[in-house]
Amino acid sequence: MTIFILRHGQAEAQVTTDEARQLTGKGRSDTARVVGARALDMVPLAQIWASPLVRAQQTAEIAAHYFPELKIRTTELLIPEANPQALLEWLDELHQLQLQDSNQAILLVTHQPLVGALVNKLCGKPEDFYPMGTSSLAAIHAQIIAADMGDLLWLDHA
Numbered sequence: 001m002t003i004f005i006l007r008h009g010q011a012e013a014q015v016t017t018d019e020a021r022q023l024t025g026k027g028r029s030d031t032a033r034v035v036g037a038r039a040l041d042m043v044p045l046a047q048i049w050a051s052p053l054v055r056a057q058q059t060a061e062i063a064a065h066y067f068p069e070l071k072i073r074t075t076e077l078l079i080p081e082a083n084p085q086a087l088l089e090w091l092d093e094l095h096q097l098q099l100q101d102s103n104q105a106i107l108l109v110t111h112q113p114l115v116g117a118l119v120n121k122l123c124g125k126p127e128d129f130y131p132m133g134t135s136s137l138a139a140i141h142a143q144i145i146a147a148d149m150g151d152l153l154w155l156d157h158a
Helices: 025-042 054-064 084-097 114-123
Strands: 002-007 045-050 072-074 105-110 137-141 151-156
Touching: 002 025, 002 114, 025 054, 025 137, 025 151, 045 054, 054 072, 054 105, 084 114, 105 114, 114 137, 114 151
Parallel strands: 002 105, 045 072, 045 105
Antiparallel strands: 002 137, 137 151
């Protein structure tokens, strides 16, 4: 299974709540550029999952533009403070139940600190080994969805 992990684009400063923060123009253009450059490498993308926070949903919408046949799905497991181990267990379950074809891929749109923790945990690297700035997109292949079992295929930054 290939897992694409995308950190949301640059967001506006916190005005009301963190959950309501929206992407800036730069965040939108950076995300479109990064995903657009890798869209062909992301086939066969089977699912797009995003955090429920506004900036992640907006980032997922930009990514979905390149995959119009896919609907964005939402899970609390992708919020910034989510547990990376719980996310890995959910991904393994999803892989076993719905994505049994090892050639299929999934896109996760999330936040720091979860995005960095997930990439590094999957690849068996120390914390902050692979930096994940805004609009960073990583591709990881794993036969088994568990810590230390993934191979980083590529990592692009805005």
